[in-house]
Amino acid sequence: MLNNRGIMKIDSLKVFIAVCENLSFTKAALNLSMPKAKVSYTIKDLEEGLGVQLLTRTTRKLSITPEGMECYERAIKLVNEMEDFQAMFLHDTDDKLSGKIRIDMPVPVAKNCVLPNLSEFIDKYPGLEIEISSTDRKVNLIEEGIDLIIRVGSLQDSSLFAKKIGEYELLNCVSPKYIERFGTPRSLKSLKDHFQVHYCQQLGRENDYFEYMEEGKIKKVRTKALVSVNSTEAYTAACLEGLGIIQAPYSGLRDSLEKGDLVEVLKKYKAEAMGVYFLYSNRKFLARRVRVFMEWVEPYVKDYIYS
Template identity: 30%
Template sequence: MDKLRCMEVFLAVVDRGTLSAAAASLGLSPSMVSTHLSNLESDLGVRLLNRTTRSLSLTDEGVTYHVHCQQILDQISGVEAELAGKGGTPRGRLRLDIPSTIAQHLIMPLLPEFRRRYPAIHLDFSDSEQILETVENQYDVMIRLGLLRDSGMIARPLGHSALLTVASPHYLAQRGIPLTPDDLHGHECINYLIERTGRLLPWSFQHGGQPIELQTLGGLSISQGNTRIEAALNGLGIVQGMAFHLKGSLASGHLQQVLPDWVSMAPTLEVLYPRGRRESRKVHAFVDFLIEHYPAAQEMIAPARSQ
């Protein structure tokens, strides 16, 4: 039995959530993934996963093994990366967790250049919408909005973006244009739902140097950034979003800015990575590349799509 391969399969199943998804990511058949898991459990003498036809969950022993298994493979990967780095070429698998809105507008247009520079780095993307407060240990690099205190992570600031309030011309023609944030109480507001907590993110404004937060009501609360903007494009209400996300829709006239004198800045985007075992050349290559294109204290502008 190849113990390291079985450990890799186990981690992939936990990360992906299903045998079939793990199999696809590893280039194996689902039956082979199941065999690796069974061999590992037999060798350890414990059950690592509770398996039903619909779900997988870690046993108590599985939770313990997962932590140590991840550390062992990370240490091996780190040594390999260090040895490879002595030849000057960052290489290996880099696990990224980047909210889909940011990935689509700010990261994907840069990837052709990154891939040309670092062809030996394999990027494994998770494009969750956990833009606030959450850090998952299985990733090498994450992007989050605002500083995560006491996260145990190294955090480096990227640029910033204005937070704009917009709606479709059709909606505004029907419901009127709000002139102050208080006017929003008489409008349909498309709220940002923080899925992990069920909270609604307050709306943020600034006027005369004074920050203002407002909790609005409306018939829609959505966690996914692109879906919130799509709702506004369909005339369902007023929404707040970052300028780089809204630029195209504003330029085309499909969305119209309101409350232009009350614009605030969104929290700074932070790129985060774990201390110690994953501070490898591939991590620093990706982080430094992002900072090169989105330096701190400068406005973030979405690049044109690569042809």
């Protein structure tokens, strides 16, 4: 929205950002605690003031135009810079932080590391609202309005900034149930007589290899499977039920190994360690509220990885 001097209001940009991140006027209005009609009017006024169409509306779908996407990226930066500018002149700055932080992370990291400690962060920053997405799929920061990703594994999107937190050591494991039924895998040659739980984020894609490092290079041995899964929790569960070998981070297997529910095998043939990273858009100014979350959670993630 523009005022009578033609100056854009920062609140109008916040409304526009909310609509882009929800791709819905209704959801944006709910998140902003604002009447839907006011949201619609604000967007219309913003488009008229800028002289461009920012959103394409149909009866079933709301989408962002190329001009709208450029406006969204610039609006994010402007709003975050304004919030940081205001924070410079507030006493007890961190206590007065407000807004929403949307983070995507793997299920085990959320379940075993972040959520058990999150009340500490919430108590310290009561004005912040935390949204945690926990899936194994790759997410799009811009389209889904994600502020920060905690990612495990290889990095494929070069448009994102990455900060490495640490590395997961991967172990090869089976359960006593598997050993009772199929015996213990003792060599790479013996893998032809064994089964591996195949993991793939998108079922139907080939990922039927046992991986190991040799002289600094990744080597692969094709394996058979009784079951293929697309989630980390199902991956471990399948192994516990005796359905095959898995190659997974020690931190997620620690309890099962200590209880004897899993047994490490093929210790000489470990897969390459998996990096753990913070990812965020290099086109988005990193807001203070996101930075304080990163600073708070990093020691917990490191402790989870290495303890």
